[in-house]
Amino acid sequence: MSHAHPNFRHPKQPENDAGYTRRDYEGAISTLCAGCGHDSTTNAIIQACFELNVEPHRVVKISGIGCSSKTPAYFLSRSHGFNSVHGRMPSIATGANMANRDLLYIGISGDGDTASIGMGQFAHALRRNLNLNYICMNNGCYGLTKGQDSATADRGSASKKGIPNPYESIDLCELAIELGASYVARGFSGDKKQLVPLLKGAMAHNGLAFIDVISPCVTFNNTASSTKSYHYVREHIETTNTFDFVPLQQEILTHYDEGTSQEVTMHDGSIIHLHKVDSSKDLTSRQKAVNNLEKEKEKGRFLTGLLYVNPQIEETHDLINSTLYPLNTLTEEDLCPGSEILDRINSALR
Amino acid sequence: MKPTNIENPEHFHKVIDCQFACPAHTPVPEYIRLISQGKYDEAYAINWESNVFPGILGRICDRPCEPACRRTRVEETPVAICRLKRVAADNKNQATSFTPEVPDKKNGKKIGLIGGGPASLTVARDLLLLGYEIDLYDDQSKAGGFVRTQVPSFRLPEKVLNEEIDRILDMGVTTFFDTYVDNIKQIVDKNYDAIFVATGAPRGRDLPDLPGRIDGNESIFIGIEWLAAVLYRHVTSTPQKVIVLGGGNTAMDCCRMARRLGGEDVQVFVRSPRSDMKASPWEIEDAEEEGIPIVDNHSPLEFVIKDGKLTGMNFEKMTATYNNDGRRTLVPAGEPSVFVPCDLVLLAVGQQNAFPWITSESGIEMNKRGLPIVDKVTHQSTVPNIFFGGDAAFGPKNVITAVAHGHQAAISIDLFCRGKSLDDRPAPSTSLISQKLDMHDWLYDSNVSEDKRSAVPTIDKVKSLHDRLLEVELGYGKKTGHKEAMRCLNCDVETVFDYSTCIECESCVDVCPVSCINFTENGDEEDLRDRLLAPADNRDQPLYVSAILPTDRVMVKDENVCLHCGLCAERCPTASWEMMKFTYNSAQAGKK
Known part of the structure; x- marks a missing residue:
């Protein structure tokens, strides 16, 4: 049995601008089922971090409980990590983010961890627009407990057990847009060409970036009657638009004809170019974004791609006016500015 | 690109770099695996069948297999294939007879061999097993040719040489030693059904x-x-x-x-x-x-x-x-x-070659370089029943090439004596067998060893410089031999892809440590090589391309640095990837 990856890599493995090879972003070998969509999502994260020249030691990965929440073991083994309680990933992420706003936060959750037990935490992290990359690996079932329908299973969809789900499903993307996330996207684990740029855009984004990744469960929910199988998703996928993500440091080389693309400048100066946009699909409008989702849903299609983005919304630190620096860099002088300042504060409260 | 035709044995044969590079196409990974399991007799037998002189070649082979070894493409040094061959020879059971049964009933055909080196001895062995009678002529007092006279004992002890040469002679070769053939007419006049000339490059x-x-x-x-x-x-x-x-x-x-x-x-x-x-x-x-x-x-x-x-x-x-x-x-x-x-x-x-004993009246035509005109495949000269092999055929090469010549010449001589066309050559025998045992278990050891190549222990220098008969290399012991054998990447355990059951989850792409698997739009070879995940610029190594998949893409695998670790097959939910052992045995005389 293979408990470990061989250490040999392709001899011509390229280095990124930060001097790392892709291997530096890898983790332990996956113990998920063979063919699990989560492994592809994991790899897309590795690829996005590699392409963005992220320094592994500047990343924090946090997760809850579930198959999805196991995945932080399988990527970025040189980063910081915290495997928290079921559905409590957002609060751990909030705490960590409050303490050090300079790091890149990747929160991993699943449909059970987010849409059932963690729903309350999810809603409030969205409201606060926490600077977090919230990645939900969504397979419509509780894979770790043998495949019961989850809250995101579509009505009428039947998993391996064969009983159609009688309940309405929760659309996490709609919820995210409505509750205040500033970057909302949906991807498919089987389409890395789309997923990697979505992740890169999210990482460059300042504020809560929510990505719902449809990530089939091969063991319990990859049946012909399931709406979250590889086959069904491929047949019913619809994309908002293709787009390029141009990181800040990179020169813009592609020429876009006027009227055919929409440009969104991210907080850090990176740019997202959306191709072939028609004006009804303005992605910075919350209302239109929700409409787009509902329209495709009526047709029985999954809308994927970047669904909504608004870099103007302030993130938690800005909202609460917290310190600009990580707490561990604050000196005694910063923390105890002296009796004169204390007097000033006290008198302001009188 | 068109889908790779894996029915053609040459695709997977080429993936087994060592075997492909070996002139005799010895099934290297198979015998290395047997050594790792301590089955020295079996390992020796595979070698003996293919290259006839495992103990000799395990010491003095030119080892074209080693520069070809896949390991050189992922780390510095190849598996010590040659020295592992010696491990099999050194540790085999001394009581085991490796001689197959030679038929008592002869087929009535008589073959004359001129020169007693490796090429002739190979022809002798292959044909004796088919019931031919063999006469061997050599000007020395013992067989072996240049392997005996030229290779010093400190590299190849006489005992090893005698053992493997005598095994063939004892199969029933009639020898005429100390017999210098000064005119080929002497041999032609004896009315052999065929004559094989392997007199080396003696000058x-x-x-x-x-x-x-x-x-x-x-x-x-x-x-x-x-x-x-x-x-x-x-x-x-x-x-x-x-x-x-x-x-x-x-x-x-x-x-x-x-x-x-x-x-x-x-x-x-x-x-x-x-x-x-x-x-x-x-x-x-x-x-x-x-x-x-x-x-x-x-x-x-x-x-x-x-x-x-x-x-x-x-x-x-x-x-x-x-x-x-x-x-x-x-x-x-x-x-x-x-x-x-x-x-x-x-x-x-x-x-240089020298044929003062081959006169023009023999009918054997020579080219400008003074070499006989010999067919590259059949080894037939311009006289239909006279064949050439070893250094005498195409100029000085090495022992393993001479052995390969011997096998081919034996096939030709057998076809010739049976009145068949020499172009009607037997095909290699091949098989493809699944190695799956369990979810994560294989019949082969799929772990990739990261050990560096072990040095071969040698005898004390002062001692060896005093005695020209003392072999310098002591050879690997069983333990080091095992360690070295584990470095083999099992290139004969092939990754076989079935496009019809693939659901394109790409788990194989994600898990492959050397990024050699891709799912992408089809294109011509140049185009594909250009856009694979990892640089695919080693043109000597083929691409393995599937038929078109449901998403209109194809699976493209660059065989170049595949570690044969089996992870793609372990992570495949539909068993579209399978690890299958490909056996390729070059044809020998008498095979269909």
């Missing part, structure tokens, strides 16, 4: 025009003749200062032998730069290890004779220049000539 090149050659004759020897003289104890000592001219393996044997016969100050002089030397790198290393300097870029000018006695040589320093297509020209560096004192010179500057 060592001389430097007849170099000043001082004639006057210094008593102290100047042709390397291969001198080595034979040492073997037969006509030469038992050398003076202290010896110069060896030449950069091939014979030069290495000469200098090391001179060191053992009293040469204290032995030097090798080569005209070309060291990087162009013909000798195998390991043989150069072995010579240097024994304190023999290799001086490159020195072209001999003259033998210096004083009072009728050789006192040294003058050399001119050379510089190598290379033109655009890599052709080398050696030009004098323009420095004053260098005098090197010496008492003995050994010439190892090449070997």
Whole structure:
């Protein structure tokens, strides 16, 4: 049995601008089922971090409980990590983010961890627009407990057990847009060409970036009657638009004809170019974004791609006016500015 | 690209780099696996069937397999394939007879073999098993050819040589030793059904025009003749200062032998730069290890004779220049000539074929280079029942090539004697067998060893320099042999892809440590190589392309650095990837 990856890599493995090879972003070998969509999502994260020249030691990965929440073991083994309680990933992420706003936060959750037990935490992290990359690996079932329908299973969809789900499903993307996330996207684990740029855009984004990744469960929910199988998703996928993500440091080389693309400048100066946009699909409008989702849903299609983005919304630190620096860099002088300042504060409260 | 046709055995054969590179196509990974399991007899048997002389080749093979080894593409050194062969030979059960049954009832056909080297012995073995009668002629008193007369005992002990040669002779070869054939007519007149000529390249090149050659004759020897003289104890000592001219393996044997016969100050002089030397790198290393300097870029000018006695040589320093297509020209560096004192010179500057005993009335046509005109595949000469092999056929090569020639010639002779077309050659026998045992368990050891190549232990230098009969290399012990065998990447366990069951989850892409699997839009080879996940610029290694998948893409695998770790198959939910052992056995005479 293979408990470990061989250490040999392709001899011509390229280095990124930060001097790392892709291997530096890898983790332990996956113990998920063979063919699990989560492994592809994991790899897309590795690829996005590699392409963005992220320094592994500047990343924090946090997760809850579930198959999805196991995945932080399988990527970025040189980063910081915290495997928290079921559905409590957002609060751990909030705490960590409050303490050090300079790091890149990747929160991993699943449909059970987010849409059932963690729903309350999810809603409030969205409201606060926490600077977090919230990645939900969504397979419509509780894979770790043998495949019961989850809250995101579509009505009428039947998993391996064969009983159609009688309940309405929760659309996490709609919820995210409505509750205040500033970057909302949906991807498919089987389409890395789309997923990697979505992740890169999210990482460059300042504020809560929510990505719902449809990530089939091969063991319990990859049946012909399931709406979250590889086959069904491929047949019913619809994309908002293709787009390029141009990181800040990179020169813009592609020429876009006027009227055919929409440009969104991210907080850090990176740019997202959306191709072939028609004006009804303005992605910075919350209302239109929700409409787009509902329209495709009526047709029985999954809308994927970047669904909504608004870099103007302030993130938690800005909202609460917290310190600009990580707490561990604050000196005694910063923390105890002296009796004169204390007097000033006290008198302001009188 | 069109989908790869894996029904064609050559695709997977090419993936087994070592076996593909071996002229005799010995199933290398299979015997290495057997060694790792301690099954030395089985490992030896596979070798014996394919290359006939495992103990000999495990010491002196030119090892074309090792530079081809896949490991050299992921780390520095190949698996020590050659020395593992020796592990099988050293550790096999001495009581096991590896001789298959030779039919008592002969088929009535008689074959004459001229020359008793590896090519002839291979023909003898292959044909004896089919009921042929074999007569073998050699001018020496024992069989073995140059392997016996030229390869020093410190590299190949006589015991090993005798064991493997006698095994064949004991199968029923009628030998005519000490019989120099001075005219092929003598053999033709004996009315053999077919004749096989494998008389090697027996003439060592001389430097007849170099000043001082004639006057210094008593102290100047042709390397291969001198080595034979040492073997037969006509030469038992050398003076202290010896110069060896030449950069091939014979030069290495000469200098090391001179060191053992009293040469204290032995030097090798080569005209070309060291990087162009013909000798195998390991043989150069072995010579240097024994304190023999290799001086490159020195072209001999003259033998210096004083009072009728050789006192040294003058050399001119050379510089190598290379033109655009890599052709080398050696030009004098323009420095004053260098005098090197010496008492003995050994010439190892090449070997030539010589056929003074083949007259034009035999009907055997010769080409401009003085070599017989021989078909590259069938080994047939212009006389239909006379075949050539070994160095005698296409010029000096090596033992393993001679063995491969022997197999091919035996096939031709058998077809010829049965009145069949020589082009109607038997196909290799192949099989493809699943290695799956369980979810994560395989019939082969899929773990990739990261151990570095183990050095072969050698005998104490002082001792070995005193005794030319002492073998320098001790060979791997069982433990080191096992460790070395585990370095093999099992290239014969092939990754076989079934596009019809693939759900394109890409788990294989994600898990592959060397990023060699891709799902992408089809294109021509150039285009595909250009856009695969990892650089696919090794043109010697094929791409494995599937038929079109449901998403209109194809699976493309670059075979170049695949570790055969089996992770793609372990992570595949639909068993679209399977690890299957591909067995490829070259055809031998008598096979259908």
